Amino acid sequence: MGQIKVEKNMNGIQGLCVIEPAVHGDKRGYFMETYNFNDMKEEGLDMVFVQDNQSMSVKGVLRGLHFQKEFPQGKLVRVIKGQVFDVAVDLRSGSETFGKWYGLVLSEENKKQFYIPEGFAHGFLVLSQEAEFCYKCTDFYHPGDEGGLAWNDPDIGIEWPQVKGQYQGSASAEGYCMEDGTALNLSDKDQAWSGIKEFR
Numbered sequence: 001m002g003q004i005k006v007e008k009n010m011n012g013i014q015g016l017c018v019i020e021p022a023v024h025g026d027k028r029g030y031f032m033e034t035y036n037f038n039d040m041k042e043e044g045l046d047m048v049f050v051q052d053n054q055s056m057s058v059k060g061v062l063r064g065l066h067f068q069k070e071f072p073q074g075k076l077v078r079v080i081k082g083q084v085f086d087v088a089v090d091l092r093s094g095s096e097t098f099g100k101w102y103g104l105v106l107s108e109e110n111k112k113q114f115y116i117p118e119g120f121a122h123g124f125l126v127l128s129q130e131a132e133f134c135y136k137c138t139d140f141y142h143p144g145d146e147g148g149l150a151w152n153d154p155d156i157g158i159e160w161p162q163v164k165g166q167y168q169g170s171a172s173a174e175g176y177c178m179e180d181g182t183a184l185n186l187s188d189k190d191q192a193w194s195g196i197k198e199f200r
Contacts, residue, residue: 003033006043011102013090015117017045018104019076023111032111034078035136045115047074049136057084057126057133060182062160062173064123064190065149067091072118074138082131083107084124085161089149091199092119099196101158106133121149125160148193151186152176155196 003022010016021032033039040046057063064087077086087103105127106112116122124133149156150171163184165176171191173184 002039002042003036004039004043006045008044010104011100013088013097013100013102014095015115016088016102016120017115019113019115021111021113034113035076047117047138049076049138051137051140052134053137053141054132054134056081057131058185059126059129060178061185062123062125062151062190063187065089065121065151065193066123067119067121067147067149068139068142068145069147071139071142071145074118075116075122075135076113077106077116077122077124077133077135078111078113079106079108080132080134081108082126082128083109084126084128084131084133086114086124087122087158087160088114088116089121089156089158089196090119091121091149091196095119099156101156103158103160105161121147123151125163127162147199148190149199150193150195151190153195 005020007018023030023032084106085103086106087101089101090097152167154167162179171193173186173191176184
């Protein structure tokens with residue numbers, strides 16, 4: 001018991017949690033529990049996960065901002081290789097923090113995990129040469145249920161680190177790059193999402 005430290009309600013947004021596992025290391029390497037239901041429940045986090053996902057992305061890839069329309073998923077996310085900037089945006093109807101965002105760096109070094117409840121849009125930007133990203137979900141994937149928001153919507157105002165460029169009225173990545181010149185790499189779908197005003 002007591003193998004995690006949980007910081008709750010990040011940036012004043014109810015339900016967003018940053019979780020740091022206890023890492024036991026010596027000259028051989030390290031060991032940590034990446035998930036323990038009892039420890040989570042002790043911290044008031046008693047959600048049940050039904051699916052694990054993993055992706056690999058290269059530097060400059062930005063995935064998001066995604067949400068599920070009819071079958072919302074809570075997500076517990078972490079990075080096992082590399083480094084990403086991970087973001088959640090509150091889209092819960094009636095929430096006092098609707099439209100507010102919070103982001104943090106997740107990396108293989110800091111081993112932090114980020115819990116994003118149902119009702120949020122989520123996305124991440126890869127800051128390292130490669131990143132492997134893992135996440136647990138509270139509901140199964142349902143084809144055709146995905147919605148999205150423009151990653152660069154000025155009405156949300158996410159401050160993506162290391163990104164240069166100016167908003168041109170759409171989610172297009174054209175004209176944006178990382179500080180080292182790496183072009184931003186978004187799917188066609190992620191460059192077509194509208195802003196939060198249209199979502200409302």
